[in-house]
Amino acid sequence: MDISGKVAVVTGGGTGIGAAIAEELSKAGARVLIAGRRARRLEETAARIGAEGGQVAYRVTDVGIPSECEGLLKEAERRFGPVDILVNNAAIKCHGRPIESHSVEDWDQVMDINVRAAFLLTCGVLPSMKSRKTGFILMVSSESGMVYYRDQSIYGLSKHCMNALVQFILAEAKDFNIHAVALCPGLTDTEMGLGFSPPAPENCLSAKVVAACARWVISQPDKINVAQPLAVCNMWDPWKTTP
Numbered sequence: 001m002d003i004s005g006k007v008a009v010v011t012g013g014g015t016g017i018g019a020a021i022a023e024e025l026s027k028a029g030a031r032v033l034i035a036g037r038r039a040r041r042l043e044e045t046a047a048r049i050g051a052e053g054g055q056v057a058y059r060v061t062d063v064g065i066p067s068e069c070e071g072l073l074k075e076a077e078r079r080f081g082p083v084d085i086l087v088n089n090a091a092i093k094c095h096g097r098p099i100e101s102h103s104v105e106d107w108d109q110v111m112d113i114n115v116r117a118a119f120l121l122t123c124g125v126l127p128s129m130k131s132r133k134t135g136f137i138l139m140v141s142s143e144s145g146m147v148y149y150r151d152q153s154i155y156g157l158s159k160h161c162m163n164a165l166v167q168f169i170l171a172e173a174k175d176f177n178i179h180a181v182a183l184c185p186g187l188t189d190t191e192m193g194l195g196f197s198p199p200a201p202e203n204c205l206s207a208k209v210v211a212a213c214a215r216w217v218i219s220q221p222d223k224i225n226v227a228q229p230l231a232v233c234n235m236w237d238p239w240k241t242t243p
């Protein structure tokens with residue numbers, strides 16, 4: 001897709017990987033609406049992208065609330081027009097405990113934010129994308145969606161679900177020229193990634209590199225379908241200080 005002039009919505013766009021993707025898309029000429037719960041982080045990111053000449057806006061949104069997902073897409077359409085690129089990036093983690101220690105609330109929170117929101121936003125953009133025969137839906141998934149790390153069961157399941165959702169989107173919407181990709185980064189230098197206090201943070205991926213991969217995959221010609229899921233892995237182990 002030629003990103004220039006396209007309308008993009010990036011959830012979790014105020015920080016980390018989402019902010020870096022918003023910046024990359026803006027540099028490629030997209031008009032970008034970023035969303036998250038913290039107004040200050042959104043404002044700072046929007047100001048930075050705006051200062052670089054980008055057309056960017058933000059909307060305070062809790063994607064765990066269905067009506068707010070709907071409001072986000074309406075805001076994008078009102079400000080910029082129909083959404084061409086949806087980046088489902090917002091997520092929370094739920095790490096460090098064995099399967100049986102989780103509560104129903106843990107399950108609901110993670111699934112509502114990481115999976116249901118991605119599903120609802122996808123439902124919201126598909127009709128217009130189908131009628132216009134163009135669209136790109138990027139799921140920022142995780143390496144945890146490709147492997148089965150211990151003590152990450154609910155988060156891992158949520159990421160496996162995102163990868164599966166991509167396959168369902170492709171099965172139903174590929175013929176409408178709608179692309180969908182699950183991007184699966186390894187440990188990355190963001191609030192979420194560094195929050196695990198890896199002993200070798202210098203071995204983490206950078207959000208900028210993950211965002212550059214996102215831009216690369218979105219900007220492929222229409223006839224290309226990159227193999228799923230798309231992994232961006234750590235070459236060096238952030239959990240070990242020695243090579």
Ligand SMILES: NC(=O)c1ccc[n+]([C@@H]2O[C@H](COP(=O)([O-])OP(=O)(O)OC[C@H]3O[C@@H](n4cnc5c(N)ncnc54)[C@H](OP(=O)(O)O)[C@@H]3O)[C@@H](O)[C@H]2O)c1
Pocket residue numbers: 011012013014015016017018035036037038039041061062063064088089090091092113140141142143184185186187188189190191192193194207
């Ligand atoms: N960092 C890593 O090592 C790593 C590795 C693989 C995959 N990922 C994935 O990358 C994505 C981005 O994470 P990150 O690493 O960039 O960490 P991050 O900076 O903590 O980003 C998470 C974003 O999600 C937003 N968010 C969380 N709950 C939300 C809600 N209910 N409504 C709206 N927005 C919400 C947060 O904004 P607010 O708090 O302001 O709402 C924040 O901007 C996530 O999907 C994560 O699973 C990260």
